[in-house]
Amino acid sequence: MLKIENLSKVFNAGTVNEKAALNGLDLTLKNGDFVTVIGGNGAGKSSLLNAIAGTWKPDSGKIYIDDVDVTNMPEYKRAKFLGRVFQDPMMGTAATMGIEENLALAARRGRVRGLKWGISNKEREEYRNLLATLGLGLEDRLSNKVGLLSGGQRQAITLLMASLRKPKLLLLDEHTAALDPKTAQKVLEISDKIVEENNLTTLMITHNMKDAIAHGNRLIMMNEGKIILDISGEEKKNLTVKDLLQYFSSTSGEEFANDKTLLA
Amino acid sequence: MNIFSLLSTMPGAIAQGLIWGIMAIGVYITYKILDIADLTVDGSICTGGAVCVMMMMRGHGIAISLLAAVAAGMLAGLVTGLFHTLMGIPAILAGILTQLALYSINLKIMGRANQALGVRNFKVLISLQYLKGVPWYQNTLFIISIFVIVLIAILYWFFGTELGCSLRATGCNINMSRAQGINTNFNKILGLMFSNGIVALSGALLTQYQGFADVQMGRGAIVIGLAAVIIGEAIIGRHFRNFAMQLVSVAIGGIIYYIVYQTVIWLGIDTDLLKMLSALVVALFLGIPYWKSHFKKNTVKTTEGGKENA
Numbered sequence: 001m002l003k004i005e006n007l008s009k010v011f012n013a014g015t016v017n018e019k020a021a022l023n024g025l026d027l028t029l030k031n032g033d034f035v036t037v038i039g040g041n042g043a044g045k046s047s048l049l050n051a052i053a054g055t056w057k058p059d060s061g062k063i064y065i066d067d068v069d070v071t072n073m074p075e076y077k078r079a080k081f082l083g084r085v086f087q088d089p090m091m092g093t094a095a096t097m098g099i100e101e102n103l104a105l106a107a108r109r110g111r112v113r114g115l116k117w118g119i120s121n122k123e124r125e126e127y128r129n130l131l132a133t134l135g136l137g138l139e140d141r142l143s144n145k146v147g148l149l150s151g152g153q154r155q156a157i158t159l160l161m162a163s164l165r166k167p168k169l170l171l172l173d174e175h176t177a178a179l180d181p182k183t184a185q186k187v188l189e190i191s192d193k194i195v196e197e198n199n200l201t202t203l204m205i206t207h208n209m210k211d212a213i214a215h216g217n218r219l220i221m222m223n224e225g226k227i228i229l230d231i232s233g234e235e236k237k238n239l240t241v242k243d244l245l246q247y248f249s250s251t252s253g254e255e256f257a258n259d260k261t262l263l264a
Numbered sequence: 265m266n267i268f269s270l271l272s273t274m275p276g277a278i279a280q281g282l283i284w285g286i287m288a289i290g291v292y293i294t295y296k297i298l299d300i301a302d303l304t305v306d307g308s309i310c311t312g313g314a315v316c317v318m319m320m321m322r323g324h325g326i327a328i329s330l331l332a333a334v335a336a337g338m339l340a341g342l343v344t345g346l347f348h349t350l351m352g353i354p355a356i357l358a359g360i361l362t363q364l365a366l367y368s369i370n371l372k373i374m375g376r377a378n379q380a381l382g383v384r385n386f387k388v389l390i391s392l393q394y395l396k397g398v399p400w401y402q403n404t405l406f407i408i409s410i411f412v413i414v415l416i417a418i419l420y421w422f423f424g425t426e427l428g429c430s431l432r433a434t435g436c437n438i439n440m441s442r443a444q445g446i447n448t449n450f451n452k453i454l455g456l457m458f459s460n461g462i463v464a465l466s467g468a469l470l471t472q473y474q475g476f477a478d479v480q481m482g483r484g485a486i487v488i489g490l491a492a493v494i495i496g497e498a499i500i501g502r503h504f505r506n507f508a509m510q511l512v513s514v515a516i517g518g519i520i521y522y523i524v525y526q527t528v529i530w531l532g533i534d535t536d537l538l539k540m541l542s543a544l545v546v547a548l549f550l551g552i553p554y555w556k557s558h559f560k561k562n563t564v565k566t567t568e569g570g571k572e573n574a
Contacts, residue, residue, distance in 0.1 A: 053443070076446055096436045113427045117426075118424050
């Protein structure tokens with residue numbers, strides 16, 4: 001499904017701000033994998049998703065989606081393989097356009113946009129039903145501008161947009177981090193539902209270890225641009241936050257471990 | 265100060281306002297829809313006039329001359345678009361570069377700094393001579409109004425299509441657009457071409473109306489265009505959500521601009537100061553939204569936080 005080989009990216013190379021965001025990373029995803037990604041600040045989690053999405057080109061390495069080499073494919077072209085939801089709720093939707101117009105834009109991802117009318121009545125009906133499944137009361141506000149909606153509502157719509165044309169891979173980049181806990185929970189539920197119903201292969205970054213354990217069938221931990229832990233199946237189910245913290249400190253956070261030792 | 269002398273200038277002011285309203289609709293596409301301040305228009309409006317004049321002098325018909333003017337304007341937009349997308353030059357600078365190049369090109373098209381298009385020697389579509397004393401269907405006001413209505417209808421249709429929607433999305437949220445598979449560079453170029461094509465059309469109409477094209481005719485055009493967009497939005501556009509009404513309000517903005525312009529002249533102001541006043545008025549209107557947001561109470565932001573992790 002997704003295959004990443006030896007992926008590296010250095011930002012601001014040759015300056016004092018030089019930062020190796022990805023450091024020879026390898027990752028292979030099977031069809032239907034729902035992988036949660038955790039790691040500290042600057043571990044390379046978002047860089048990994050941005051590299052897959054094509055926001056910039058990596059310095060070295062290869063990215064394949066279903067055996068298609070997308071490493072040098074422009075962002076807008078590989079969008080046909082991908083559904084994306086960003087951390088910033090403002091980023092995933094066009095604020096000055098209506099809810100239905102945003103959905104109609106997403107429904108045409110990967111297709112030639114011609115001179116047919118931008119949205120059909122049949123689509124409107126379809127979107128009304130889809131929005132109703134969110135349970136946010138958006139089904140009666142089809143023509144409302146998205147800019148009027150709350151962050152949670154916008155993320156829910158972005159999720160719908162990401163799955164409207166079934167993507168080969170769904171990329172969720174801390175998509176609940178900017179929301180209040182209750183809304184975050186709701187958006188996570190919607191994410192789970194959409195992933196399950198469409199059997200989507202998913203990469204979800206989260207800063208919440210509990211969520212990382214509770215969702216998906218596989219968990220990876222990143223540090224310094226590499227994957228340092230990769231757990232799936234039964235092993236993941238039995239995982240606790242304590243286990244993760246312990247593992248994190250023993251493999252990467254040597255300082256953290258040292259502090260602990262000192263305290264002990 | 266005779267009020268009748270002011271009133272007698274009104275048909276002319278409305279005609280000029282409508283012609284500049286067409287130009288302002290072109291500016292609306294880049295400034296409002298694509299979120300690009302495109303300064304190409306100062307050059308492309310003259311290009312439109314120059315091409316139209318030279319075509320008609322060679323004996324071509326009005327329709328073909330107007331079409332050629334539009335094509336020339338679109339070509340100018342294409343150049344700005346390529347500067348911007350292919351060479352990564354900031355849009356505003358890309359426009360300035362094309363505008364400067366067009367100065368030379370316009371001189372070369374006309375062969376000298378200006379060319380007359382006398383209403384006696386040429387069969388023109390509109391003219392300041394045709395404001396009265398001609399059948400209504402030949403009246404310049406009527407003909408320009410038709411141009412404005414047809415243009416708005418075409419744009420209303422286009423921006424409702426799949427391609428048009430993707431263009432609006434490009435201007436609204438470029439990240440989202442790319443994530444939805446929209447070729448944003450292509451759309452920017454397309455928008456710049458449409459915009460400058462429309463601006464060149466208004467240049468061609470203006471040339472016929474005033475009976476000449478001049479290499480200086482585009483100086484400050486962007487400011488007049490912006491003024492029309494802003495005035496139209498402030499007075500009419502904000503009461504409507506419909507896209508066609510937005511465009512209508514831009515055209516009316518152009519009319520209001522020229523009515524005010526004529527009135528100020530009638531009041532006896534030094535005409536040397538007019539461009540400065542235009543610039544100040546536009547600066548003021550552009551500043552108002554900024555001040556408004558500045559003096560509003562800080563609203564609670566929910567987009568940060570939640571970064572504390574493992």
